Amino acid sequence: MKLEDLEKVKFSDNSKLKFDYELSNLNWFNIGGKSKIYLLANSLRDLSKFLKQYNRRGKLFILGAGSNVLFDDNTFDGLIIKLGKNFNNISKLNENLIISGSSCLDKKVSEFAMENEIEGFEFLSCIPGSIGGGIKMNAGCYGKEFKDIIVSVQAIDFLGNVSTIPSSKITFNYRSTNLPKDLIYLSGTFKGSLSTKEKIKIGIDNLKNKKQLSQPFRVKTGGSTFKNPIDQTDKKVWKLIKESIDIKETNKMFGDAMLSEKHCNFMINKDKASSKDMKNLINFIKEKVYNKTGVNLELEIVLTS
Ligand SMILES: Cc1cc2nc3c(=O)[nH]c(=O)nc-3n(C[C@H](O)[C@H](O)[C@H](O)COP(=O)(O)OP(=O)(O)OC[C@H]3O[C@@H](n4cnc5c(N)ncnc54)[C@H](O)[C@@H]3O)c2cc1C
Numbered sequence: 001m002k003l004e005d006l007e008k009v010k011f012s013d014n015s016k017l018k019f020d021y022e023l024s025n026l027n028w029f030n031i032g033g034k035s036k037i038y039l040l041a042n043s044l045r046d047l048s049k050f051l052k053q054y055n056r057r058g059k060l061f062i063l064g065a066g067s068n069v070l071f072d073d074n075t076f077d078g079l080i081i082k083l084g085k086n087f088n089n090i091s092k093l094n095e096n097l098i099i100s101g102s103s104c105l106d107k108k109v110s111e112f113a114m115e116n117e118i119e120g121f122e123f124l125s126c127i128p129g130s131i132g133g134g135i136k137m138n139a140g141c142y143g144k145e146f147k148d149i150i151v152s153v154q155a156i157d158f159l160g161n162v163s164t165i166p167s168s169k170i171t172f173n174y175r176s177t178n179l180p181k182d183l184i185y186l187s188g189t190f191k192g193s194l195s196t197k198e199k200i201k202i203g204i205d206n207l208k209n210k211k212q213l214s215q216p217f218r219v220k221t222g223g224s225t226f227k228n229p230i231d232q233t234d235k236k237v238w239k240l241i242k243e244s245i246d247i248k249e250t251n252k253m254f255g256d257a258m259l260s261e262k263h264c265n266f267m268i269n270k271d272k273a274s275s276k277d278m279k280n281l282i283n284f285i286k287e288k289v290y291n292k293t294g295v296n297l298e299l300e301i302v303l304t305s
Pocket of ligand 1: 028061062063064065066067068069083102126127128129130131132133134135136137138139140141183184185186216217221222223224302
């Protein structure tokens with residue numbers, strides 16, 4: 001792939017272009033090789049200029065907070081874009097509408113909504129990703145998903161065309177949407193309802209407590225590894241895994257890649273697991289669950305190659 005011309009792109013807002021850039025510090029698993037090209041885009045102006053120059057000449061991946069992604073050990077042979085400074089703003093548009101840049105953490109948006117006495121964003125306090133990743137994944141927990149609060153999404157495609165997509169034009173599925181794959185979400189407009197700070201705080205505290213009781217925290221993980229196979233069975237995926245493997249035994253088999261004993265759908269990098277260790281563990285579980293229950297598990301975490 002020709003790269004020289006990319007170095008010549010002049011940024012107005014201090015965006016950073018790097019080559020052979022380490023990815024392991026940019027994701028929750030702390031795993032991954034390098035990216036051949038990496039862009040920290042600080043503004044729409046810079047992003048749009050760079051996308052036009054790149055002109056889809058190779059692979060392109062958008063990285064949010066890295067809480068749902070497992071990078072490969074080998075170099076990603078393309079461009080990884082992370083959104084920076086100018087995508088990190090939140091504003092109140094009217095009494096119950098909030099607009100947030102894509103690189104804002106969900107938690108920050110939840111706090112902003114609480115401070116402004118807008119209810120409906122409490123679940124965001126339990127999801128460690130960014131707004132962009134949440135839109136892409138239709139992330140959710142405890143009965144609420146992004147679909148319940150999105151009014152519209154602002155996006156740019158890989159060739160630099162900007163659009164606003166109202167939620168009525170989006171089909172939201174479990175941890176996915178029907179939006180085209182070549183979109184970079186720039187921001188989202190979200191709607192809640194009026195409430196009081198005290199009531200919202202109680203809601204947030206309740207959800208956080210529930211989460212702490214049921215899931216591991218302060219570990220290198222990507223959250224739920226597999227989706228609940230809702231089209232195949234009512235059983236939760238953790239239950240299928242528990243029925244199909246001996247977790248303690250499995251945790252001795254794949255180097256530092258292991259399953260959380262607190263929530264066995266969470267994979268953990270105990271220390272120095274490679275992406276290969278993680279993928280071997282994934283394949284082992286898939287096979288065991290299929291053989292035992294006939295259920296074909298689908299990944300929730302996103303793999304790059
Ligand atoms: C401890 C833990 C708990 C979790 N709990 C939950 C939970 O309760 N519910 C839940 O749904 N998820 C949960 N997750 C998973 C994860 O936090 C969510 O999927 C989150 O929405 C991912 O956001 P991110 O910014 O980290 O995205 P990343 O992991 O960086 O990327 C995920 C996907 O989103 C895409 N993406 C990211 N930003 C953009 C953008 N601006 N434009 C276009 N595409 C983009 C990426 O290309 C990739 O396909 C958990 C993860 C962890 C580590």
